Structures are given as C-alpha cells and as structure tokens.
Amino acid sequence: MELFHYIFFYISLFIIFWGMIGYSLSIKVLGRLYKYRKTSKDYNYEPSVTIMVVAHNEEKVIYEKLNNIVRLVYPKDKIKFIVASDNSTDKTNEIVENFILENPDENIKLYRVKKRMGKTNAQNEAQKLVNTDYLVMTDANSMLDYNSVKELMASFTSEDICYVTGRLAIVNEKEGSVSKSESSYWSKDLRIREIESKIQTITAGNGAIYACRNSEYYDFEPLKSHDSNMPRYYALKGKKAICNHDAIAYEKAGEVINDEFKRKVRMNRRILKNILPDIRILNIFKYKWYSYFYFGHRTCRYLLWISHILLFMSNAFLIVDTWFYLFTFVGQVLFYFLAVLKAVSKVDNKYLNIIYYYCVTIIAQWVGVYNMLTGKVKPFWDKAESTR
Incomplete structure (x- = not known):
C-alpha cells in the first residue's frame, strides 16, 4: 500500500509542477531555440469578412458594440455584420433593429435564435447565413481595436492556417485583486501561446476575438466552446491555429470573485472530456509539437483538481517517513491556510491574491x-455583470 502512496505523491507532484511551472519554463527554452522563426503577415490580403456577435440580453453593451464594429478599418464592400441574438428577452433586439435603421449604409443583420441553447448553438445557426470567405467572432462586451480585423486577415498567409485568435487586453487589471490576478495569469498564458503559434499551432483560442475560414467551419455540439475545440479540431486535421496579438479586443475582467468563479466553472463544464478528448493527440510522430503542447498546456492543467487532493492525501500517509514529506505536507497546509486567510481577511497582497485565485480555480474545476x-x-x- 505504501508503494501506491509514493506513486500518487510523485505523479501528482509532477502534474502540478509541470502544468503550472515546468511547461512554461520549457516553452521559454523552445522560444529561444525558435527565436528566428517569424510569423508572416500579408496586409494586402483583404478577403470578404463577416463579423458575428452572439448576444443574450446584452442591452447594456450592445449599442456600444455595434458602434465599435462598424468603425473597424476594413474595406466597406468586403465586410458584413450579423448579431445572433440567443433568445434575448430584454431590449437587445430592439436596440439592434433601431441601429440597423439608423445606419442603412452598413450591412448588418439580426438573427433571432428561437430557443436558447447557448453561444455555440447560436453561432452554428447564424453561420448558415454567412457567405463571406472568413468569419470573425467576438463577444458583445469586447470592444475591438479598429485595426483588429485587418490584423486577423493578414495572418492567413497559407492554406493550412484555418484559425487566428487575437489578444484580449484587460482594461481594469488594476481595479481589484481579482482582476489583477486574472490579468497576471492571462499575460503569462499569452506569452506561451505566442511561442506555440510560432513553432506550430496553439491549443486554445479566446472567445473575445478570433477568425476562421468560413469553408472550414464545423458545427460543434452546444456544450463545446469554440475557444478550446476549434484549435484542436484543426490541429487533428493537420491544419494550423495561430495567434496574432496585434489583433486586440478590450474587455473588463471580473471584479468580484463570484463572477470570476462562475466563469471558471463554465470554462470547466467539459473538463473530464478535455483531459484527453482524442486519443490521436498522443501520436507525437504525426502531430509533433502539438502533442507536447496539449499535454503541458491542457492535460496537466485539467488534472489539477484531482492531483491536489491525491498529493495531499498521499503526503499525509508519508509524513512519518522522512523530513522531506513532513516539509511538503506542512507546505501544503500553509498554502491552503494562506488562501483561507485571504478569503477571510480581504488583505490586498500580491502573493496572497495569487494563492487565493489559484485555489478558487481548483475549486471551480471540482464544481465542473x-x-x-x-x-x-x-x-x-x-x-458576469461586473464585466459589463
């Protein structure tokens, strides 16, 4: 039985270390090895594009969003707009209809989804009306930089590139401990994605701003988000999903922990299936760096919830063996104590904030x-109302 304690301890320790520290360090090393590899752009490439906004009861932000997208820098004869209203029951539809009447020169459509089944379903339904070369997706509360679409299109420099995601810039990163922690985590993740993109392909995108070839669009089931499934879908087809962080969307992060917790629970709604969603990912000979990227960036992180509990429990049985196991157990207890201390005291300390935010993320995985x-x-x- 003691052998199992050792096995669980070291496997769990490795998953936590590799998922949160080791993988990012290895990516930095790879980034230096591939530092001369550049991601090309072609600003003369201006295909036809449809900007799709999915909205459910977004009366607070939809007017600002519409004003934002019609001012994008792109040839007017090559850009269209569609708002997929996911069974909105507030004034969202009315605001969109009035905006269309007030702006007859803009090619804007409102598509009403009759039965609310979520963002992915709304995208699937509205995509059937799209006849442009490319489709750009963006959230109702994300404001796009005026050159963002031009940047996204410039990145489609070869036929094997099917997906390009931009950079989400958090505008309220200094407003509170929650938004500070999210901004810190997100900045680190963006650096990892840049290197993955330069070497081969990314493992996930971002719902605030991304583009795909309309001919390569796939109807995912409603529970599957494009953020995690589109890049994987293209990678397994031997295609590429890359990032262009000069294509920027601006958005508020959650400022209260309840909003951020709910968002993370939603992100983990398919966590068990996303650990290893397709056995083909393990074929490193065929998928090369993508297999390595997915294991470190996704699989290990999706296993954090079980790894932490197994590490703690196995460590509890091993503390009598040597001082090392006593030290690691006390360290874990102290780590969780500091998270509770932050939750109770509300002290705004950088390190306490990070520990607390991390523990909230793990709990959200358990709820998922x-x-x-x-x-x-x-x-x-x-x-999340605090992001509006």
Whole structure:
C-alpha cells in the first residue's frame, strides 16, 4: 500500500509542477531555440469578412458594440455584420433593429435564435447565413481595436492556417485583486501561446476575438466552446491555429470573485472530456509539437483538481517517513491556510491574491467535475455583470 502512496505523491507532484511551472519554463527554452522563426503577415490580403456577435440580453453593451464594429478599418464592400441574438428577452433586439435603421449604409443583420441553447448553438445557426470567405467572432462586451480585423486577415498567409485568435487586453487589471490576478495569469498564458503559434499551432483560442475560414467551419455540439475545440479540431486535421496579438479586443475582467468563479466553472463544464478528448493527440510522430503542447498546456492543467487532493492525501500517509514529506505536507497546509486567510481577511497582497485565485480555480474545476457527473452542465450561462 505504501508503494501506491509514493506513486500518487510523485505523479501528482509532477502534474502540478509541470502544468503550472515546468511547461512554461520549457516553452521559454523552445522560444529561444525558435527565436528566428517569424510569423508572416500579408496586409494586402483583404478577403470578404463577416463579423458575428452572439448576444443574450446584452442591452447594456450592445449599442456600444455595434458602434465599435462598424468603425473597424476594413474595406466597406468586403465586410458584413450579423448579431445572433440567443433568445434575448430584454431590449437587445430592439436596440439592434433601431441601429440597423439608423445606419442603412452598413450591412448588418439580426438573427433571432428561437430557443436558447447557448453561444455555440447560436453561432452554428447564424453561420448558415454567412457567405463571406472568413468569419470573425467576438463577444458583445469586447470592444475591438479598429485595426483588429485587418490584423486577423493578414495572418492567413497559407492554406493550412484555418484559425487566428487575437489578444484580449484587460482594461481594469488594476481595479481589484481579482482582476489583477486574472490579468497576471492571462499575460503569462499569452506569452506561451505566442511561442506555440510560432513553432506550430496553439491549443486554445479566446472567445473575445478570433477568425476562421468560413469553408472550414464545423458545427460543434452546444456544450463545446469554440475557444478550446476549434484549435484542436484543426490541429487533428493537420491544419494550423495561430495567434496574432496585434489583433486586440478590450474587455473588463471580473471584479468580484463570484463572477470570476462562475466563469471558471463554465470554462470547466467539459473538463473530464478535455483531459484527453482524442486519443490521436498522443501520436507525437504525426502531430509533433502539438502533442507536447496539449499535454503541458491542457492535460496537466485539467488534472489539477484531482492531483491536489491525491498529493495531499498521499503526503499525509508519508509524513512519518522522512523530513522531506513532513516539509511538503506542512507546505501544503500553509498554502491552503494562506488562501483561507485571504478569503477571510480581504488583505490586498500580491502573493496572497495569487494563492487565493489559484485555489478558487481548483475549486471551480471540482464544481465542473461535479456538474459533469451529475448531469447539471448547461450550454449557456449567466453573464458576469461586473464585466459589463
């Protein structure tokens, strides 16, 4: 039995270390090895584009969003707009209709989704109306930089590039401990994606701003988000999903922990299936760097929830062996104590904030697992009001 304690301890320790520290360090090394590889752009490439905005009860931001997208720098005869209203029951549809009447020179359509089944379903339905070469997706509360579409299109420099994601810039990163922690995590993740993109392909995108070839669009089931599934879908087809961080979307991060917790629970609604969603990912001979990227950037992170509990429990049985196991156990207890201290005291300390935010992320994974096992997963969610 003691052998199993050792096995669980060291496997769990490795997953946590590799997922949160080791992988990012290895990516930095790879970035230096591939530092001369550049991502090309062609600003003369200006294909036809449709900007799609999915909205459910977004009356607070939809007017600003519409004003934002019609001012994008792109040839007017090559850009169209469609708002996929996911069974909105507030004034969203009315605001969009009035905007269309007030701006007759803009090619804007409103598509009403009759039954609310979430963002992915709304995208699937509205995409059937798209006849342009490319489709750009963006959220209702994300404001696009005026050159963002031009940047996204410039990145489609070869036929094997099917997906390009931009950079989400958090505009309220200094407003509170929650937004500070999210901004810190996101900045680190963006640096990893840049290197993955330069070497081969990214493992996930971002819902605030991304583009895909309309001919390569795939109808994912409503529970699957484009953020995680599109890049993987293209990678397994031998195609590429890359990032262009000069294509920017601006958005507020959640300023209260409840909003951020709900968002992370939503992100983990398919966590068990995303650990290893397709056995083909393990074929490193065929998928090369993508297999390595997915294991470090996705699989290990999706296993954090179980790794932490197994590490703690196995460590508890091993503390009598040597001082090393006593030290690691005390370290874990102290780590969780500091998270509780932050939750109770509300002290604004950089390191306490990071520890607390990390523990909230792990708890959100556990809730995601619970929802999956109990059949409580929904394809839609309540938006975070603090991000509006």
